[in-house]
Amino acid sequence: MLNVDIETCIGCKICERVCPFAAIIVEPETKKAKVLEGCTLCGTCVGACPVNALSIERKAVSEEEIALYKNVFIWGEWEKKEDKKVIKNVVLELLGKGKDLAEKLGETLAVVLPGNDVGHLVPELFHHGADKVYLCEHELLEDYSTDGYTSVIASVIASEKPSIVLYGATPNGRDLAPRIAGRLALGLTADCTGLDINESRQLVQTRPAFGGNIMASILSPYTRPQMSSVRPNVFPKPEADVSKTGVLEEVEVILKQVSIRTKIIEEIVSHEESINIEEANILVSAGRGVGSKDNLEYIEELAEAVNGTVSGSRPLVDLGWLPHPQQVGQSGKTVAPTLYIALGISGAVQHLVGMTSSDTIVAINKDKEAPIFEVADFGIVGDIFEIIPEFVKIVKEEQAKEIN
């Protein structure tokens, strides 16, 4: 509940102005603040009130109980690449961030690694910062399943009592993490773009919220562990130190076929869908400004000239001009190439959160007010259909010169 201390309220209307949801007003008759239906208890008004007349009733925290939970855990997701099992990059990225959090807390960093025949992945985890690996091997963990993986990881969490658990926000990570949160009645913050520890030793989870137009920092004050998911390419991958080693604990896994209720009937690897824009070095990205599906030729031509991979913003995917795996942005993928070229992309925040970690951003757009220019390192206010052909011509001429 958001409470208004009527005695203290001076009717200054600051709360009314700052509320993102128009859910608090100062009544003209009483000149006092009144909370309306749309209140989401986001706390903006509480912070803005100059006389501290607003407060949100929250539960008390049991400090002793919370102190029982220690150490940072990461789900060690792996994938099959040409029949070899390899650790996903996002796990290594989380190890870098996890190490940072563990050091701030003075705790250790561990990876929970469920799978079948995955022991060979352990050294790489140590090299990237893990102090400990819980190896959970069982033949029923050969393929990812919601039931199998939830049961194994939830039982490690229940017995080991970590203070933080991090998951890569991959398709399977987003299938698994809420299931574990549901089982253990825990909070879970999806797609965090920032993670830090505050002075109360709480995990501060920052993510885009309310349509991605605003950032929110989120706490899990009463429950442990605090759980978050993070997309690939949000945090940098730490350098490997091959001399580093750690503690290996083999966990005895008890799992029965009947407890895995889903059955994989067929696995189809599609060539077209496997374009991995998350791993591309140079991305050439198209937006609504391309105007038609045929005009994507311009984008492809530029991509070829700079040796890049084609991606796009949401409208193109919604229109069916590009397949969903090539979508950059909040409902697509988060990318961080060394060069991101945005063509005819205005730069809605949902798109920006998916690409602002790119090293260099180049944008061409007709509208000089387009938000994409606020994040661009090099921008051209102009027509992509005029500039791209000229640019491609220059690249070809210069290449020809070099060959001669």
Added chain:
Amino acid sequence: MKIVILVKQVPEADKVAVDPETGTLIREGVASILNPYCEYALDQAAKLKKDNPELKIEVTAISMGPPQAKIALLRCLELGADKAYLLSDRKFAGSDVWATSTAIKEGIVGLEPNFDLILAGKQAIDGDTAQVPAETAEQLGVPQITYGVDVAINDKRVEVKRETETGYQIISTKMPALVTMSKGSNIRRVPSMQDVLEARKRPLKVVSADDLNIEESKVGLSASPTQVDKIFAPPSKSGGQIIDGSDPKAAARKLFDYLRENKFLRA
């Protein structure tokens, strides 16, 4: 056979913006719509109904939200739901994923306990968290299949084509089960005039926490493990070089020089 569709009303996201000076949301003219992924789930349900007339499929849409979310449920009725329930109560305010899925679970148990299949959008476009369906499935104790693009009913089992990072999987599970829907071949249908008229004859009921005997301590802010600490405008990066492109040839040359200087083009 009973299908429950979980739906959410969301702001039409592209049109929401932040006032750069105050850092608050500019709300004027922002319409609320039915989350597009929920429309794909409704379209899938309509197809299942059409393809399996012998199953006598009955579709119930359930949402949790403020009273104005009735508009989104009316849309569900226009898109083929037979009835709709809105779980709406001040007691639900401040609910995070856990508290929302608790309320929805109680809603399903109280209103449609003998469901066979729950369909939901893979995520809502306002939060994009994709967490409520899975937590609801866990709380109901039923299996889940996420990122479905096509669903078929095969006796007591549901068979789902699921998007993966490298392509697709065909996964099946015994019903009752929950499936979340990505786009696939499903579409956001435009209801006909007749659909609109029919929808108004179908039941749309608003249900409170008391109607469902949900204890106040189980929902809303006090039952939410996660809480918003503060909200702020996204950080902006600046200092980029912006040039005029009215002379395309000159602009293209400058771009070429920039990319070569920064070693993106092989010299």
